[in-house]
Each structure stands twice: as C-alpha cells, then as structure tokens.
Amino acid sequence: xxxxxxxxxxxxxxxxxxxxxxxxxxxxxxxxxxxxxxxxxxxxxxxxxxxxxxxxxxxxxxxxxxxxxxxxxxxxxxxxxxxxxxxxxxxxxxxxxxxxxxxxxxxxxxxxxxxxxxxxxxxxxxxxxxxxxxxxxxxxxxxxxxxxxxxxxxxxxxxxxxxxxxxxxxxxxxxxxxxxxxxxxxxxxxxxxxxxxxxxxxxxxxxxxxxxxxxxxxxxxxxxxxxxxxxxxxxxxxxxxxxxxxxxxxxxxxxxxxxxxxxxxxxxxxxxxxxxxxxxxxxxxxxxxxxxxxxxxxxxxxxxxxxxxxxxxxxxxxxxxxxxxxxxxxxxxxxxxxxxxxxxxxxxxxxxxxxxxxxxxxxxxxxxxxxxxxxxxxxxxxxxxxxxxxxxxxxxxxxxxxxxxxxxxxxxxxxxxxxxxxxx
Numbered sequence: 482x483x484x485x486x487x488x489x490x491x492x493x494x495x496x497x498x499x500x501x502x503x504x505x506x507x508x509x510x511x512x513x514x515x516x517x518x519x520x521x522x523x524x525x526x527x528x529x530x531x532x533x534x535x536x537x538x539x540x541x542x543x544x545x546x547x548x549x550x551x552x553x554x555x556x557x558x559x560x561x562x563x564x565x566x567x568x569x570x571x572x573x574x575x576x577x578x579x580x581x582x583x584x585x586x587x588x589x590x591x592x593x594x595x596x597x598x599x600x601x602x603x604x605x606x607x608x609x610x611x612x613x614x615x616x617x618x619x620x621x622x623x624x625x626x627x628x629x630x631x632x633x634x635x636x637x638x639x640x641x642x643x644x645x646x647x648x649x650x651x652x653x654x655x656x657x658x659x660x661x662x663x664x665x666x667x668x669x670x671x672x673x674x675x676x677x678x679x680x681x682x683x684x685x686x687x688x689x690x691x692x693x694x695x696x697x698x699x700x701x702x703x704x705x706x707x708x709x710x711x712x713x714x715x716x717x718x719x720x721x722x723x724x725x726x727x728x729x730x731x732x733x734x735x736x737x738x739x740x741x742x743x744x745x746x747x748x749x750x751x752x753x754x755x756x757x758x759x760x761x762x763x764x765x766x767x768x769x770x771x772x773x774x775x776x777x778x779x780x781x782x783x784x785x786x787x788x789x790x791x792x793x794x795x796x797x798x799x800x801x802x803x804x805x806x807x808x809x810x811x812x813x814x815x816x817x818x819x820x821x822x823x824x825x826x827x828x829x830x831x832x833x834x835x836x837x838x839x840x841x842x843x844x845x846x847x848x849x850x851x852x853x854x855x856x857x858x859x860x861x862x863x864x865x866x867x868x869x870x871x872x873x874x875x876x877x878x879x880x881x882x883x884x885x886x887x888x889x890x891x892x893x894x895x896x897x898x899x900x901x902x903x904x905x
Contacts, residue, residue, distance in 0.1 A: 516582035523586035825851035
C-alpha cells in the first residue's frame with residue numbers, strides 16, 4: 482500500500498490510569514496504540530505521522546522515526562500535521578485515533594480498496610451493522626485524499642466534532658458525495674475512558690483473538706482463564722488448555738498441546754510439543770519436546786528435539802541437545818548439554834561463584850547421577866558417568882566414571898552401643 486499513509490492522533494488523556502495515557506493502557510498485553518500500529522504494519526502502511534495534544538514523550542517507543550506533531554486540546558488535532566499532509570500530494574491518508582485498538586488490518590485494507598474503487602475523496606469507516614453515514618459523523622477513522630484534506634485545513638481549524646460535518650458540506654456544495662465503508666467488526670469504535678471500560682475492551686479483544694485462532698484451526702476445549710496476545714501465532718491442530726497465558730512474539734507450531742496453567746512469553750515452540758503447567762520466557766523449544774509440570778525455562782535457553790523435562794526443573798541460558806532427559810528436581814544454568822544425556826534427580830549446576838558466572842559443558846550420551854553437583858567451569862565428556870552424590874570440580878574424560886564422595890563406612894552395632902534405639 483505504497484500510495485497510502487496514516488495519521489494517528491490522540492489527546493494523550495490519562496483517564497484510565499494516572500500514570501500513563503489511555504492509548505498506552507494494555508488491551509491483552511498490548512497498548513491500544515500498539516494494536517493500531519500492528520494493524521497498519523500488517524496492511525503495509527509504513528508511512529505515518531503522529532499528533533499528540535500532550536504526553537508525547539510517553540509514546541516514543543511507538544513513533545520511531547515517524548514525524549511527531551503537537552496539537553492543541555479542543556482543536557481538530559490532525560490539523561497540526563498540515564505541512565506533512567501537504568507533502569503527500571494526492572495520496573490517500575487514513576485518519577485514526579490511537580485509542581481505537583480494533584481497527585484491524587483487514588478493515589484497513591478493505592476500506593482503502595473500497596475508497597479507491599469508488600473514486601472518493603472521503604470515505605468514512607462505520608462499525609459493522611451501522612448503515613447510515615449520518616450516525617458516523619463523530620467517526621474517528623476515515624480515508625481522505627491528502628490534497629482535499631489540505632484544502633479543508635485551509636478553511637480553518639474546526640473543532641473535532643465539527644470536522645466531518647464541514648467536510649461533507651464542502652462536498653455537497655460541489656455536488657460530490659462521500660462514501661461509507663461498513664466494517665465487519667461491530668467493535669470498530671470501542672474504546673475506554675475508565676478501568677471498567679478497559680475491562681470491557683479486554684473481554685472483547687479476547688473474543689476477537691480466540692475466534693481468529695479457532696478459524697485458523699487452533700482447538701480450545703474450554704476457554705476458562707486463557708489469555709492470548711494478538712501478536713501470538715499458533716499452528717493448526719494445536720490444543721490450548723485452560724489457564725494458559727501466551728504473550729509477546731510467541732510462535733507455537735502445529736499439533737502441540739499447551740497447558741493447562743502454562744505461561745509462555747516471547748518463545749518459539751516447534752511442532753508436536755507438550756507444555757504442561759510450565760513458565761517459559763525468551764526461549765526456543767524444538768519439535769517434539771515435552772515439559773512439565775511445575776518447571777521453568779528462563780531466557781536464553783534452547784531445548785532440542787524430543788527432549789523430556791519433568792517436574793520442578795529450572796533451565797537458564799543453556800542449550801540442551803536432542804533426546805536428553807531431565808526428569809525432575811534439577812537446575813541447569815549456563816550450560817551446553819549434548820544429545821542423549823540423562824540427568825538423575827536433584828542435579829545442580831553451580832554456575833555462580835558470587836562474582837562471575839561460568840559455563841558447564843556436558844558431552845553426548847553422558848549420564849549424570851542423582852544429586853550430582855557440577856561446579857562450573859567444568860566439562861563432562863561424552864558417554865561419561867557421574868556417581869550419585871558426586872561433586873564434580875574437575876573435567877571428566879569421555880567414557881569415565883567420576884566418583885566424588887567419601888567412601889561409605891558402616892559402624893557395626895553403633896546404634897545399640899550408643900543407646901540410639903528409637904522407641905515408638
């Protein structure tokens with residue numbers, strides 16, 4: 482859509498929360514203005530500018546290199562971008578408020594095509610089911626030719642609520658008409674001005690996201706407690722179970738089972754994975770891997786194909802090779818683990834000496850016995866074994882058995898001689 486551009490504006494009011502503008506309040510983990518930006522990105526509209534009446538600095542994460550203009554409260558805010566509009570000649574400009582999260586890329590693309598095909602200077606976006614254009618005179622989204630918009634600006638700086646009426650009057654005087662594009666979404670103009678309204682927005686957003694995923698082949702047996710950000714991608718035939726929260730740039734493959742009660746943020750999950758009651762963030766989970774319950778995968782971790790991770794396991798900034806098994810009650814930090822490794826219960830990698838963190842390397846097909854402590858930096862070779870209860874402080878060669886514990890000694894008749902017989 483190289484012939485289209487967008488002007489996003491907001492008064493910058495702080496009605497919902499006193500610590501941030503309304504447009505920066507989250508709807509399903511993404512600020513309202515983030516929803517608008519994502520819709521424009523998906524529709525291919527990269528040329529845009531922003532107009533703020535106040536709190537412009539708070540929006541810097543979303544404006545990027547785009548021009549930013551300061552408007553006056555009570556006036557028609559897009560007027561502040563008059564010079565920017567003039568530079569765009571006869572291109573089509575989409576005017577949209579930053580507090581309208583449900584614009585949607587499909588609405589942007591379809592309404593622009595409608596605007597072009599009908600040769601209109603002005604096309605007003607109406608919410609689904611609303612047929613009469615007069616009902617949308619307070620609309621905050623419309624397409625307009627840049628040269629016509631600049632001409633309207635030249636007529637003065639009208640109040641926002643009178644702008645569309647003024648534009649229609651100009652067209653009528655010329656015996657021209659405006660068009661109305663009726664969007665599929667009835668939620669098009671839903672917004673919020675208080676916490677209750679924000680709750681309503683979140684409920685509507687949740688329905689929109691889950692419906693879209695269902696249509697794409699994702700399965701939900703029950704939606705209780707499921708929250709999925711609009712940025713999350715999920716493959717077909719994947720089942721999302723109750724209590725699951727998916728956030729950020731998470732991508733989940735096909736034929737997976739996620740949940741119940743899993744939290745995943747900014748992770749890449751391959752095909753055929755099972756994630757049960759687990760927290761994961763900024764990690765990669767390759768095809769066929771299984772984890773849970775009650776485990777945590779921390780940032781910088783890569784879990785290989787067909788890896789099995791059991792309960793109460795924590796892995797941080799580590800790479801775990803294919804077909805490795807980490808059954809339960811284990812901590813792996815700052816480690817490079819080979820393929821086919823077996824971890825017994827209670828293994829701990831001591832990666833921090835109080836000042837620096839060090840890496841541990843474990844070769845392919847090694848066997849790490851129960852309650853082994855690996856004191857980094859240390860290397861365990863391929864096909865090497867560590868005996869249960871061993872503390873490893875030096876490298877273990879390939880195919881060696883490491884025993885790092887005191888030799889067992891039995892004191893015969895010690896209990897009777899020391900009168901330690903337990904009595905019920």
